[in-house]
Amino acid sequence: MLAVRGVAKAFGPTKALSDASLAVRSGEVVALLGENGSGKSTLVKVLSGVVRPDAGELVLDGRPVRPGSPRDTLRAGIVTVYQEILVAPDLTVLDNLWLGSAAFTERSERARRRARAREVLDVLSPDPIALDGPVSALDLMQQQVCVIAQALLRDPRLLVLDEATSTLDVTLRDRLMAEVRRRCDEGAAALFISHRMDEVLAHADRFVALRGGVTVGELPRSGADAETLVRLVSGEEATAQRRSTRRGGHGLQRTVLEVSQLRIQPSSEPLDGIVRAGEIIGLAGLEGHGQDEFLQCLAGLRRPAAGEVVLRTGPHGAGTTVRNYRQAVRAGMAYVPRNRKTEGIAGVLSNLDNFTAPTLRRDARLGLLGRARRAARYRRFAEFVNLTAPPGKAVVHLSGGNQQKVIVSRWLAREPSVLLLNDPTRGVDLRTKQELYGVLERLADQGTTIVMLSTEVEELIGLMDRVLVFHGGSCAAVLDRSEATRERLVSAYFGHGSGATGSEEVR
Amino acid sequence: MTAAVAVPRRRAVGLRMPRSPLAVVVVVTACLLVANLVVTPGFLAPDRLPGTAELFVPLALAAMASVPSILSGGGGLDLSVGPLLGIVNIVAVAILMPAGLVAAEVSIPLCVLLGAAVGAINGAVVAFVRLQPIVVTLGTYLVLDGLALVLMPQPVGTAPPWAAWLSGSWLGGFAPRSLLLLVAGCLLWVLARRLGFVTLVRAVGSDARAAFTSGVRVGLVRFGAYALGGALAGLAGLALTVLINSGDATVGPQYTLAAVAAVALGGNALSGGRGGIAGPLLGALTLFLIQSLLSALAVSSLWIQVVHGSVLLAAVCINSSIGARVGRRAAAIQGG
Numbered sequence: 025m026l027a028v029r030g031v032a033k034a035f036g037p038t039k040a041l042s043d044a045s046l047a048v049r050s051g052e053v054v055a056l057l058g059e060n061g062s063g064k065s066t067l068v069k070v071l072s073g074v075v076r077p078d079a080g081e082l083v084l085d086g087r088p089v090r091p092g093s094p095r096d097t098l099r100a101g102i103v104t105v106y107q108e109i110l111v112a113p114d115l116t117v118l119d120n121l122w123l124g125s126a127a128f129t130e131r132s133e134r135a136r137r138r139a140r141a142r143e144v145l146d147v148l149s150p151d152p153i154a155l156d157g158p159v160s161a162l163d164l165m166q167q168q169v170c171v172i173a174q175a176l177l178r179d180p181r182l183l184v185l186d187e188a189t190s191t192l193d194v195t196l197r198d199r200l201m202a203e204v205r206r207r208c209d210e211g212a213a214a215l216f217i218s219h220r221m222d223e224v225l226a227h228a229d230r231f232v233a234l235r236g237g238v239t240v241g242e243l244p245r246s247g248a249d250a251e252t253l254v255r256l257v258s259g260e261e262a263t264a265q266r267r268s269t270r271r272g273g274h275g276l277q278r279t280v281l282e283v284s285q286l287r288i289q290p291s292s293e294p295l296d297g298i299v300r301a302g303e304i305i306g307l308a309g310l311e312g313h314g315q316d317e318f319l320q321c322l323a324g325l326r327r328p329a330a331g332e333v334v335l336r337t338g339p340h341g342a343g344t345t346v347r348n349y350r351q352a353v354r355a356g357m358a359y360v361p362r363n364r365k366t367e368g369i370a371g372v373l374s375n376l377d378n379f380t381a382p383t384l385r386r387d388a389r390l391g392l393l394g395r396a397r398r399a400a401r402y403r404r405f406a407e408f409v410n411l412t413a414p415p416g417k418a419v420v421h422l423s424g425g426n427q428q429k430v431i432v433s434r435w436l437a438r439e440p441s442v443l444l445l446n447d448p449t450r451g452v453d454l455r456t457k458q459e460l461y462g463v464l465e466r467l468a469d470q471g472t473t474i475v476m477l478s479t480e481v482e483e484l485i486g487l488m489d490r491v492l493v494f495h496g497g498s499c500a501a502v503l504d505r506s507e508a509t510r511e512r513l514v515s516a517y518f519g520h521g522s523g524a525t526g527s528e529e530v531r
Numbered sequence: 532m533t534a535a536v537a538v539p540r541r542r543a544v545g546l547r548m549p550r551s552p553l554a555v556v557v558v559v560t561a562c563l564l565v566a567n568l569v570v571t572p573g574f575l576a577p578d579r580l581p582g583t584a585e586l587f588v589p590l591a592l593a594a595m596a597s598v599p600s601i602l603s604g605g606g607g608l609d610l611s612v613g614p615l616l617g618i619v620n621i622v623a624v625a626i627l628m629p630a631g632l633v634a635a636e637v638s639i640p641l642c643v644l645l646g647a648a649v650g651a652i653n654g655a656v657v658a659f660v661r662l663q664p665i666v667v668t669l670g671t672y673l674v675l676d677g678l679a680l681v682l683m684p685q686p687v688g689t690a691p692p693w694a695a696w697l698s699g700s701w702l703g704g705f706a707p708r709s710l711l712l713l714v715a716g717c718l719l720w721v722l723a724r725r726l727g728f729v730t731l732v733r734a735v736g737s738d739a740r741a742a743f744t745s746g747v748r749v750g751l752v753r754f755g756a757y758a759l760g761g762a763l764a765g766l767a768g769l770a771l772t773v774l775i776n777s778g779d780a781t782v783g784p785q786y787t788l789a790a791v792a793a794v795a796l797g798g799n800a801l802s803g804g805r806g807g808i809a810g811p812l813l814g815a816l817t818l819f820l821i822q823s824l825l826s827a828l829a830v831s832s833l834w835i836q837v838v839h840g841s842v843l844l845a846a847v848c849i850n851s852s853i854g855a856r857v858g859r860r861a862a863a864i865q866g867g
Contacts (some may be wrong), residue, residue, distance in 0.1 A: 074744065093743075093748075095748060110744050114800075464725040
């Protein structure tokens with residue numbers, strides 16, 4: 025019914041998709057699997073018309089589809105439920121359900137619109153949802169039901185569910201999947217993306233895996249189990265990895281960071297742990313499973329639901345409980361945020377200005393800035409991170425890698441004892457990545473504690489002393505350097521902390 | 532929580548939320564009306580009513596003209612509403628009249644179309660070139676303001692005959708004819724609502740991404756919103772002509788900020804997505820009643836701006852605290 029062939033899409037220098045192909049037959053539920061950054065969500069965006077592909081073709085029911093906008097693909101019969109809950113909060117439930125469809129403005133259709141909306145909502149949700157209240161008065165789960173109902177009301181030929189069930193409870197999920205199955209039996213089809221392995225196994229007829237923007241394989245339902253799927257997603261070939269040459273033995277070093285009974289959300293499992301000076305800790309997990317929130321708790325940017333974070337950076341291991349960001353910074357913490365453009369840099373300023381912004385005081389004597397002092401300090405750190413761009417250049421004109429170097433060196437200039445990084449190698453070219461790894465290792469050797477969120481399996485395996493894998497808002501697995509293999513990591517991503525190999529310690 | 536308890540409560544919140552901002556402006560308007568009647572007992576008497584209405588209608592229509600652009604979100608705002616009133620006034624007096632186009636059935640539609648065309652230009656640049664509305668409409672503001680002075684450096688003391696007719700009244704003063712323009716504006720709005728266009732504008736203003744992924748042509752809707760606002764500003768320009776019964780390039784621009792103030796007073800969200808025309812109309816009425824109260828009390832007209840501004844700040848503060856309380860209540864119900 026739907027055939028996708030050789031779709032490619034690049035965002036700037038990053039290739040999100042290079043050769044993605046997919047076929048979905050009428051009556052079928054296909055699961056699309058892949059790690060973070062494998063191109064899943066880009067492929068969904070291509071199918072839904074949000075993103076225009078650079079190459080490749082889409083054929084629906086024998087006719088080529090040229091998606092220019094969601095409007096086009098919706099008219100063609102491809103209806104997508106997105107990962108985010110996209111509703112117009114100020115409109116009523118009824119208006120949201122019919123928004124953008126052809127019947128939206130027909131006044132004569134009014135009664136039919138109400139009846140159909142009622143019908144679909146009742147199929148999905150056992151609790152009635154009022155049609156005339158604003159969507160903003162509903163809770164997240166009900167809003168998600170509205171989004172799904174909107175999709176079902178369009179009678180899709182192909183229904184694309186991108187993590188659409190994440191906020192639904194078990195009852196609603198079962199109702200939805202039963203409805204999807206019913207529609208498929210009537211000749212529609214569904215493409216299904218989920219981070220829950222059990223769900224994927226229970227509902228899909230076929231599995232297609234993406235890796236690095238390429239379709240790497242598929243499996244029929246028969247013969248597929250969690251283990252084979254993980255292998256399909258992660259790839260069996262042992263990639264030639266860069267293994268850290270550092271000695272891991274920091275066992276005698278003092279404790280720098282202590283986490284006790286920390287819960288990110290009220291529902292998450294409590295986490296205890298210590299991090300010593302000179303350790304590099306990786307935080308991993310599929311997008312949105314709690315690793316980001318955990319890092320923000322460490323930085324004092326977010327309050328945990330319970331428990332505390334203590335920075336033992338004072339003399340003789342005196343501790344500071346992290347209450348807010350300012351105080352954490354004063355205690356020797358530095359945080360490199362994820363989104364360079366919005367959180368990290370002041371684009372129009374030169375990279376010298378960007379570098380000095382948080383540490384300006386160190387260049388001042390009697391409140392006056394010393395230009396030479398500033399330049400000397402900049403040179404020292406630029407050398408350390410191997411930044412060659414001229415100091416006077418506006419940061420926006422630098423490459424992503426160089427921007428990242430400016431930001432990292434800026435925080436290094438504070439000489440932190442704990443450095444937190446939120447996915448620092450995202451959108452950075454390969455060479456700079458390697459350079460950054462080198463910088464981090466040298467820092468760790470000098471005794472800096474590094475906690476780094478990463479979405480790249482390679483660097484989690486190659487760089488970290490330990491990796492904490494998050495699933496469903498809790499730390500689901502802790503892998504030591506010796507245990508961290510690609511397969512185990514991916515398996516832990518999908519909540520199979522002990523399933524695939526059965527030897528990790530799961531907290 | 533069980534459905535039987537949760538759903539009716541939620542519905543109650545849903546109904547209260549859009550109404551509470553309106554409640555503030557209704558109370559304020561009612562108080563001001565009473566105050567005006569106390570100070571000037573003949574405030575609503577038939578001999579004064581046509582003049583009062585004439586004064587009110589341009590402001591009310593200017594407020595309505597500001598509604599669609601603000602409602603469409605994305606920082607939507609049309610600063611050029613005021614000068615657009617002015618240019619319509621001047622085109623009617625200095626271009627259409629000398630050209631012999633004095634018949635109401637010709638010149639009134641032309642003026643409304645002129646307004647819609649200017650609004651469409653604003654909308655095209657905002658929606659398709661994707662520039663910031665505040666900058667775009669500031670540009671049109673200056674262009675229109677300048678053009679008005681070029682076309683009419685000195686006020687001209689003549690007006691087309693329809694203006695004189697519209698300043699009259701029926702039923703011995705009880706039904707001022709200038710209100711016809713306001714009625715026309717409201718009909719235009721009701722038509723847009725009936726066509727579902729207003730809901731689309733709200734959807735776009737509420738969450739443009741959600742609207743886009745639902746298949747709404749976001750650019751087209753925003754474009755239409757500015758054009759609709761322009762058409763309403765055209766009507767406001769006609770009302771201004773009725774009021775001053777002449778051509779004057781300096782009056783129009785004053786309406787821009789008063790119109791935005793009326794929209795805010797009326798409880799519409801300036802971030803878009805929420806509100807209609809009832810609130811802004813009441814907001815305009817509030818500003819108008821304050822002005823007439825102050826002049827009846829022989830307060831220097833220099834104080835009017837100060838009072839307008841203070842009332843606006845107070846009303847916006849009250850509205851936002853009500854909004855916050857309602858939001859908390861909704862959250863508490865969902866949590867509990």
